[in-house]
Amino acid sequence: MFPFTHNPATLSLIINELGEDRENYFNAVAPPIIQTSNFAFKKVDELxxxxxxxxxxxxxxxxxxxTVDILRKKLAALDEAEDALVFNNGAAAVFAGVLANVKAGDHIVSVQKPYTWAFKMFENILPRFGVTTSYIPGLTIEEWKAATRxxxxxxYLESPNSWNFTLQPLEEIAQFARERGIVTLIDNSHCSPLFQKPISLGIDLAMQTATKYISGHSDTLGGVLTGTKAMxxxxxxxxxxTAGAGMQPFNAFLMLRGLRTIVSRFERITTSTLTVLDSLKQHPAISELIFPFDASxxxxxxxxxxxxxxxxLITIILKAKTRAQIVTFCESLRHILMAVSWGGHESLAIPKCAGLFDHEFDPGNREHQMVRIYVGLEDPHYLIQDLEQAFAKANLG
Incomplete structure (x- = not known):
């Protein structure tokens, strides 16, 4: 068994039984989709x-x-939190978590280069109401203390983040924030509760994009916030x-379906990731390889x-002298799809230089040479062969 944050019995109980009162819906094994807009009452006082x-x-x-309620209970339990809310997507979850806890004139400290829609909120929306944001690498508690006003x-934390996987010292940050009355929110999409439990480390709000590992099928969107019942x-x-950002019953049903297999998917993906990782180490096409659980x-x-x-997730830094080489590499992949996100059954690749024009590419900037690989459920050797033929076509290595 892989070293998940929960023991196997607890995981099985949460995923397969918690919140599922089957006698209330004809003893159906799968929770039903309660596809209704409203609910009737017989007593005025109950209304x-x-x-x-x-x-x-x-x-x-x-x-x-x-249907949504069943999902909420499971996701709160996985995070060892008192309660959870589920949203239409991760951006909505971040937006609600931040907006509920700042007011005009407040100051936010965020990790550098946060999730795109968090950044747009910090830069485009909150300044209208006098809320300012400072960005720091956030690698040490000293940085957080120095940035605090x-x-x-x-x-706002992301640990690991989604490109170079930098971490923040969560326990130290949580303790300092509590002493100052500062609310903490982490994007835990990289690990999910199976590999990291921020609430147990003292973080106030744990967010994850359920679109990724919770769904696992790349066919629905979702976001999660967990924390205290009061929060x-x-x-x-x-x-x-007010924003009407809650998840719909059918989407919750798809999330519950995906959650059933999350342990098996994590085991398969982890094993395959390590196989692909080993094949890429010391590869002549790669100048650097980034993976949080590698000794390097x-x-x-x-x-x-x-x-x-x-x-x-693995980020590789290619020995590319031009943007065209990276473009050729990515467009030559036959089985690994070029797309954003991760967590589904299919393997993906996304180049950092997709946001650049050719003349903006700097071969001396390691970020411009980054390609993030997501290893899905395919056979790892099948993926390795695909990477090798793409390296060759791009004249890398």
């Missing part, structure tokens, strides 16, 4: 109570829905319902302390 606390009952599927109320209620009563990773010791594993 009044629902108006007063919509999170405690089923009133309108914009808020709480039975009297009006700092929020820390989830605060977000539900305001940003969640600069923060390897911190990775082992905070995470129980790493899954799927």
């Amino acid at each position: 009044r109570a629902a108006f007063q606390d919509e999170m405690s009952t089923y009133l309108y599927s914009r808020g709480i829905n039975p 009297p009006n700092t109320t929020f820390f 989830m209620k605060k977000i539900f009563d305001s940003e969640y319902n 990773f600069p923060q390897f010791e911190l990775a082992k302390k905070q995470m129980t594993g790493a899954c799927g």
Whole structure:
């Protein structure tokens, strides 16, 4: 068994049983899709109570829905959190988590180059209301302390991030933030709760893009926030319902389907990732290889302390002198698809230089030479052969 953050029995219980009251829906093995917009009441006072606390009952599927509720319970338990909210996508989850905890005049400290839609919120939306953001590498607690101002109320973390996999020391940051009354939110999409439990390390809000490993099939979108019941209620009563960003019943059903196989998928993907990783080490086409659980990773010791594993993502830095070589490499891949995201059954590649024109490419800038590989469920040797023929066509190595 792989070193997941939960023991096997606990994982099995959460994934296969928690929240599933089968006697309430004809003993169906799979939870039903309760595809309804609203719910009826027989008593006026029951309706009044629902108006007063919509999170405690089923009133309108914009808020709480039975199919969505089953997913919420499972995802909260996986994070060892008191409660969870599920959103239409990860961007909505980040937006709600931040907006619920900042006010005009506040200051945010964020990791450098955060998730695109977090960055757009920090740069394009929040400044309209007098909220400012500072960006730091965030590799040490000293950086977070130095960036904190009297009006700092929020820390935004990504550990690991999605390109060079840099980490933040979560326990130290969480302790400092609690002492200062600063709310912390981490994007935990890279690890998911199976390989890292930020709530247990003291982080207030754990976010993951359920589109990725939770779904596992690249056919639906979703976002998750977990934390205390009080925090989830605060977000539900305001940003969640006001923006109407909650997940729909059919999407929740697809997430539950994906969650059934997450352990098996993680085991397969982890094994295959290590096989592909070994084949790329010392490869003549590659100047550097980045993977959090490889001994060459600069923060390897911190990775082992905070995470129980790493899954799927490898960043390679190609010995490319031109952007055209990287373009040829990516366009020559026959079986590895070129696409954003990760976590599904299919292997993917995305070049950092996709955001550049040819004249902007700098062969001396390692970021311009980055290609991120996601190892899916295919046979790893099948993927290695695909990479090799693409290296050759691009005259790399």
